[in-house]
Amino acid sequence: MSDEFELIRRYLAPLAAGAPGALDLEDDAALLAAPAGTELVLTADALVAGVHFLPDDPADLVARKLLRVNLSDLAAMGARPLGYLMTAAWPLPPDEAWVARFAAGLAEDQQTFGVALLGGDTTGTPGPLTLSLTAIGGVAPGRALKRATARAGESVYVSGSIGDGWLGLMASRGEGPPLSAEQRAYLIDRYRLPRPRLALGEALVEEGLASSAIDVSDGLAADLRHILEASGLAAVVEAAALPLSDAARAALSAEPALLAGLIGGGDDYEILFTAAPERAEEIEALSTRLDLPLTRIGRLAKGRGLAVLDATGNEISLEIKGWTHF
Amino acid sequence: MSDEFELIRRYLAPLAAGAPGALDLEDDAALLAAPAGTELVLTADALVAGVHFLPDDPADLVARKLLRVNLSDLAAMGARPLGYLMTAAWPLPPDEAWVARFAAGLAEDQQTFGVALLGGDTTGTPGPLTLSLTAIGGVAPGRALKRATARAGESVYVSGSIGDGWLGLMASRGEGPPLSAEQRAYLIDRYRLPRPRLALGEALVEEGLASSAIDVSDGLAADLRHILEASGLAAVVEAAALPLSDAARAALSAEPALLAGLIGGGDDYEILFTAAPERAEEIEALSTRLDLPLTRIGRLAKGRGLAVLDATGNEISLEIKGWTHF
Numbered sequence A, B: 001m002s003d004e005f006e007l008i009r010r011y012l013a014p015l016a017a018g019a020p021g022a023l024d025l026e027d028d029a030a031l032l033a034a035p036a037g038t039e040l041v042l043t044a045d046a047l048v049a050g051v052h053f054l055p056d057d058p059a060d061l062v063a064r065k066l067l068r069v070n071l072s073d074l075a076a077m078g079a080r081p082l083g084y085l086m087t088a089a090w091p092l093p094p095d096e097a098w099v100a101r102f103a104a105g106l107a108e109d110q111q112t113f114g115v116a117l118l119g120g121d122t123t124g125t126p127g128p129l130t131l132s133l134t135a136i137g138g139v140a141p142g143r144a145l146k147r148a149t150a151r152a153g154e155s156v157y158v159s160g161s162i163g164d165g166w167l168g169l170m171a172s173r174g175e176g177p178p179l180s181a182e183q184r185a186y187l188i189d190r191y192r193l194p195r196p197r198l199a200l201g202e203a204l205v206e207e208g209l210a211s212s213a214i215d216v217s218d219g220l221a222a223d224l225r226h227i228l229e230a231s232g233l234a235a236v237v238e239a240a241a242l243p244l245s246d247a248a249r250a251a252l253s254a255e256p257a258l259l260a261g262l263i264g265g266g267d268d269y270e271i272l273f274t275a276a277p278e279r280a281e282e283i284e285a286l287s288t289r290l291d292l293p294l295t296r297i298g299r300l301a302k303g304r305g306l307a308v309l310d311a312t313g314n315e316i317s318l319e320i321k322g323w324t325h326f
Helices: A003-016 A018-025 A059-077 A096-113 A165-172 A179-192 A198-206 A220-231 A245-253 A255-266 A277-290 B005-014 B018-026 B060-076 B096-113 B163-170 B181-191 B198-206 B220-231 B245-255 B256-264 B278-290
Strands: A030-034 A039-048 A078-091 A117-124 A130-139 A155-159 A212-216 A236-237 A270-274 A294-301 A305-309 B030-033 B039-048 B080-091 B117-125 B130-139 B155-159 B212-215 B234-238 B271-277 B294-301 B303-308
Touching: A003 A018, A003 A078, A003 A096, A003 A117, A018 A030, A018 A117, A030 A078, A030 A117, A039 A059, A039 B080, A059 A096, A059 A130, A059 A198, A059 A212, A078 A198, A078 B039, A078 B130, A078 B163, A130 B039, A130 B080, A130 B130, A155 A277, A165 A179, A165 A245, A165 A255, A179 A245, A198 A270, A198 A277, A212 A220, A220 A236, A220 A255, A220 A305, A245 A255, A255 B080, A270 A277, A277 A294, A277 B271, B005 B018, B005 B080, B005 B096, B005 B117, B018 B030, B018 B117, B030 B080, B030 B117, B039 B060, B060 B080, B060 B096, B060 B212, B080 B198, B155 B278, B163 B181, B163 B245, B163 B256, B163 B278, B181 B245, B181 B278, B198 B271, B198 B278, B212 B220, B220 B234, B220 B256, B220 B271, B220 B303, B245 B256, B271 B278, B278 B294
Parallel strands: A039 B117, A078 A117, A117 B039, A236 A305, B080 B117, B234 B303
Antiparallel strands: A030 B039, A039 A130, A039 B030, A078 A130, A155 A270, A155 A294, A212 A270, A236 A294, B039 B130, B080 B130, B155 B271, B155 B294, B212 B271, B234 B294
């Protein structure tokens, strides 16, 4: 193993210190005692420099986004995170300051989310930095939230605010409507640093509130369509009900045509879930308890397809159907 | 999602058909019910085109090597494989014939090893094809084989034959000593297609035969040193005792200087393990039962360092200390 990999490993090894089963990353594999009566929830995502993040994006934010997009997938299933593995194909020689800041970002989020690095692999590549992370979570057996289990007549809810990720990407490129520096900073932060809604996912499972769930990574419309297709249902969403941040509201007021982008754009990492109408009060109480907006944006019906209606009841054309990373 | 990714996903989705918890790769994450009383064993390795395999290597063998190097890590801990996740950063547009053959290789090995694809991610990359695989296994709690638990006075064993991986890499480049076509084909196959010694790993755990274990990926010398360093011990290995294939024996007889390479070269994916001398008969019986050579090649002592002795008891210089991928 070259000294170049050694440098990277030196920065990554401390991330495993909190996990005895990681065996200091010195063994062939890591050990993890799954809590008794737990079903495992497993997800893996890759990020490629120049595809999912820009080479000059701050390294700590790249690291945290890598971890958080995977934790968001666990949140969407209602799972509690148990740990993660990571592989990195690194252009050599590595930029030590970048590696150090990358590791510091992971360390910070490990604290925040109570997880540790369990294992992985570092190798060199003649191509761009390519990161792959596998997150492992646990959920009570049979209780994981899925996409295919929504029912007609139920309400559609979404957490937090919608469209900030898409506006944040535009703002980070210097595009989009004129906004205050503060609003731009808010949106860019929302784009770069997803907030995986783990507490919400766990609470939805514990209280049996949601019939289905997904995280909003491809865009509200595309992800709701995933639930509709898997469950064999139609949905009507009221555009006026969509929860928007102050910054998104300012952007929309400057350029009303952005509405389709807010509904179609990705990278929000909120939780979209469905629930029976009679659970509305419990969901409101949960929203208060978590200090997280949970907004009813529409309802499910028999049939197929998604219709988004404006305030006068006319269907809005969703020009941006899904989300493709830049 | 572009049609180009869709093509890749179409070939990969059937690999999840055997795992109900993979949810047809359609959900945010996969579910896996860990067998009761199981400790999880987790490992992840990445392969990069041009670094770990050549662009013109057969796609099915690349896929199988990716899976097998991870299964070999599970074998070294004595774990039984439960499933795997994979991420792939793919140069676009994908070569459909290559993708199809890659998926066929995985399908074949899924049958062989009783595992299925549980989840993952596919993305495009401007760089080389970069594959990352996380394998999940299970072992009886507290019984996983580790590196740090060898004891002075014990015997050092290795499975199968040693040096074939290194000779196979040379043969695949048209280098190395003159050998018969059959011998070259045997060595190249050994290099390209590791045989993870899963049955051996599980048996060593069940029968409590091994005090420590590691798989020979970096090279016999380097991997034995890993055990020695972790356990705080020294070892003496008898070169004459090393198990060599007929092809390796022919190569060594043509070029005796290759010995250091056989001991130092990597990619054998055999299991190196240590055991108390009084277990010798049980190990011989296990070898017979598994139809797999298990050869005593040396012994552990107090102290530090590895000495490899020739037939006259003189120490052999190991010029190639470890193994760096080409």
